[in-house]
Amino acid sequence: MNFLLKAATIIDPASPFHNKTVDILIENGIIADINAAIKASDSVEEIALNNLHVSQGWFDSSVCFGEPGYEERETIDNGLQVAAKSGFTAIGLHPNTFPVIDNSASISFLKGKAQNHAVSLYPIGALTTQSAGKDMAELFDMQQAGAIAFGDYKKAIQNPNLLKIALLYAQNFDGLVMSFPQENNIAGKGMVNEEEQSTLLGLKGIPALAEELQIARDLFLLEYTGGKLHIPTISTAKSVELIREAKAKGLHISCSTTVHHLVLTDKELDTFDTNYKVLPPLRIQKDVDALIKGVEDGTIDMVTSDHRPMDIEHKKVEFDNAKYGTIGLESAFGILNHLLGIEKTVDMLTNGKSIFGIKNTIIDKGNKADLSLFNSKNDAIFTEKQILSTSKNCALVGKNILGETYGIIANGKMILK
Known part of the structure; x- marks a missing residue:
């Protein structure tokens, strides 16, 4: 045409x-x-x-659908239609499906499902087999099949030696390793930000320290090994500071934050609405302000919707039992444009391509x-009528x-x- x-x-x-x-x-x-x-x-x-x-096509580095295994949440076909109508020409798709995307055959399956679509689907392969955090997955084979990075979605790499080996090994083919920033032993059974609000609501908290300790560890490992590391969806002021210092040292580190972490705080939890149950949890205003500053000064490389459709059976339940996640493709542009202005918004929605090895195409x-x-x-005002996804969370x-x-x-x- x-x-x-x-x-x-x-x-x-x-x-x-x-x-x-x-x-x-x-x-x-x-x-x-x-x-x-x-x-x-x-x-x-x-x-x-x-x-x-018009701008260069936007890229969202953190998207989940459901297929294979959780098609009731979102299919690849409808998910790509949602991405297109939300202005995205490319997405990075996480491996948190059933089965987990941890081998070249499953990468090829995803690429095949998206073939001939207007939106380019770039699979992110699991870093460990079945995202279980024990054995490194077939990284090189997945890269050859089309994977753009490797990470276990919302699952921290608890074994530092495993991350060390992955960073060393991935350098052989210029691979990008992703490490979710949470020290699980500190986070414990928490589900919201550990602050005044969690105490008032009687909800178990995840302290900012859980994120910051993991990032500090990962940066020490990166300094030792070399290689490329991406830390997705950071959420605290100290995290921004740590990454700013690492970039000043010349480490090959990149990071993202989410749209919702730039505009929401844990005050939203007053109603116990499970749509606000996200990971990392919503933090306090001080953290939001630091994230915005990190976006403005370039410490934070990109902003993602962290789009995670979740069926009603896993959201319309007690807060303790609800699954983490919110959808965000449809609202990402409007929220960011309101917050950052048009040129910075476009920058945040296109800058991630080069980090993930995707070519930027000048107009x-x-x-x-x-x-x-x-x-x-x-x-x-963003309304539910504007939601195009199968899941409405x-x-x-x-x-x-x-x-x-x-x-x-x-x-x-x-x-x-």
Whole structure:
């Protein structure tokens, strides 16, 4: 299909057309022309949308669906449709399925399910067999099959020697190791942030120390071994400080935080709404402020939705028994744009590609069209009606958003809401 985007404002600092409002002609998946006014031929579909903005395609490094094994939560097909309509042209998909994605055959299965879709699915392989934390999985074989990184989703690597070996081994093929930041012996049976709010509500707490101690350990190991380490979804002020210091030392360290950790605190738990039961837990305002500063100064490399669909049977239960997780693909752009502004939002949604070995595609003539389409304006409230996922467990319903997503053009296809 050929497309002509009319009056599109380009947000791409690397492009010669940055901040210019132009027409963009796309033929056979390639940007054929960018000009002030382009006349559409009969073979071109003209796209004219209110306050249309385009940027390089967005990437979410922390997404879960359910298939295989938990299709009632989300299928790959519908999950990719949700990602597309939320403005994402690429996702990193976690291995927390049944069976766990811990070998090359299962990586190939995921790639096959997403074949010919507009959204590119990049599997993250489990670091350990069955994500059990004991034996290292087949990292090289998975990388050859298409895995972009290796980590056990929401499961900390308790054995430091295992992480040491993984960091050493992955250097043979430039692999990226992910380590979830939680020291389980400190976290214990906690489920929310250990602070005044947990005491008032009578809920067992996870202290910030549990995250920070694990990060400090991982950074010591990285300094010893070399290699590449990514710490996903950090949530505390001290975590930001530790990673800032490690980057100043020149360590090859990257990290992310989540949309919900940038805008929510543990005060949300007053109603015992299990949609706010997330891991890491929601922290206090001091931590939120430090995370925002970390985003603004570049200590935090990317922001993720940490999209984790969960069926109603695991959320509409007592708080103690509820599963962790919130969905966030649909609300990510609007929340971030309201908080950070358009250019920083686009930066946070595209910067992660290079860290995970995915090529950034500058918006210019002759380049592949990998575009997110959106409206940067219009204040609104995010509502449940805007949820497209099969599961509806969203912690961000009722929060302020700015702008809306229209969809994507990628891999020669267009998907609009």
